[in-house]
Amino acid sequence: xxxxxxxxxxxxxxxxxxxxxxxxxxxxxxxxxxxxxxxxxxxxxxxxxxxxxxxxxxxxxxxxxxxxxxxxxxxxxxxxxxxxxxxxxxxxxxxxxxxxxxxxxxxxxxxxxx
Amino acid sequence: xxxxxxxxxxxxxxxxxxxxxxxxxxxxxxxxxxxxxxxxxxxxxxxxxxxxxxxxxxxxxxxxxxxxxxxxxxxxxxxxxxxxxxxxxxxxxxxxxxxxxxxxxxxxxxxxx
Numbered sequence: 001x002x003x004x005x006x007x008x009x010x011x012x013x014x015x016x017x018x019x020x021x022x023x024x025x026x027x028x029x030x031x032x033x034x035x036x037x038x039x040x041x042x043x044x045x046x047x048x049x050x051x052x053x054x055x056x057x058x059x060x061x062x063x064x065x066x067x068x069x070x071x072x073x074x075x076x077x078x079x080x081x082x083x084x085x086x087x088x089x090x091x092x093x094x095x096x097x098x099x100x101x102x103x104x105x106x107x108x109x110x111x112x113x114x
Numbered sequence: 115x116x117x118x119x120x121x122x123x124x125x126x127x128x129x130x131x132x133x134x135x136x137x138x139x140x141x142x143x144x145x146x147x148x149x150x151x152x153x154x155x156x157x158x159x160x161x162x163x164x165x166x167x168x169x170x171x172x173x174x175x176x177x178x179x180x181x182x183x184x185x186x187x188x189x190x191x192x193x194x195x196x197x198x199x200x201x202x203x204x205x206x207x208x209x210x211x212x213x214x215x216x217x218x219x220x221x222x223x224x225x226x227x
Contacts, residue, residue, distance in 0.1 A: 032213050043118075043204055043218030044157075051213055090156060094213060102216075104156040 002027040004093045006105035014113045019078040021108045023091035026072060033074045034092040035065055038107075044090060050074065061085070086112045117141050120205050120219040128227055133192040135222050137205030139185075145208045146188040147172075147216065148180060150201040157204065163188055195226045 007022040025031060032051045036044040048059025055067040061084075065076045074091060091105040117140030127133050137146060148160040159172030161180040169180050177199060179191045192199055202223050206216040 034215065036216075041220070043206075043220050044216070045218070046215040049215060102159070104158075106154060106156040 002029075002031065002093050002095045002101075002103050004091050004103050004105040006089075006091050006108045008108050009106070010109045010111065012111040012113060013081050015083055016080050019076070019081045019085065019110065021076040021089050021091075021110065023074045023076065023105060024072055025074060025091070025093045027093055027095045029095040032094040033065075033067060034094070035059065035063070035074075035076050036090045036092060038088040038090065040087075047076070047089075081110075081112050083112050083114065086110055118205060118207060118217060118219040120203075120222050122222060123220070124223045126225045126227060127195050129196060130194050133195050133224065135190045135203055135205075135224070137188045137190070137219060139188075139207050141207060141217070142185060143207040143209050143217075144185075145210065145214075146182065147206040147208075148178070148188070148190045149204045149206060150174065150199075151204060151221070152201050160190065160203075192224075195224075197226050200224060200226045 004025045013019055034049045035047040037047050038044045047063050048057045050057045050067045058064045063078050065074050067074050088107045088109050090107050092102055094102050119138045121136045147162040149157040151157050158174045160174055160178050161172055163169045163182040181189045202221045204221045205219040208214040208216050
């Protein structure tokens, strides 16, 4: 069995300050982990993925995430928030259970204050 | 954006009527998925397909059926719509299965009155 928990349903930061979106997972196998972003009235877009290579993963738009096995975490960070980063972010875990083996977190709504 | 088109983008229908949502892709990807998105639930898998005429159930398949007669088209049918099926429906595609990123359409907002 696998699960994913996004620890904050809403995060609010000021433009130009760092962003931290937290994700913890549980998995019986070596997982693959993903972060997706969803802008209003749009589908989800892949930000980055971890598949057992480097533990620090760089994604698009300046985002990165670090896989920490000992803490079962995969937190998403960005050094400096931009107004265009305001969106919903989803952490996703896959444990190789087949095409239906993805588990989505419930999402974190990122608010950027001017 | 990956070539995924969902139609219609918005639909309002009455309880008890059948509804079909269409997903069309131009990427020739093998895997196609239907998800529903509801507040507080994230995305939940309804059905998926791993090839023409090859489909399987997901987490929340009750009340839904699917068909895939061509690589590019994946249809989701609500046989008799209920108010609990009011949701935003997303189609996604991927080249392989679980380790391959998903590419999503822009969604269909369905309201059942």
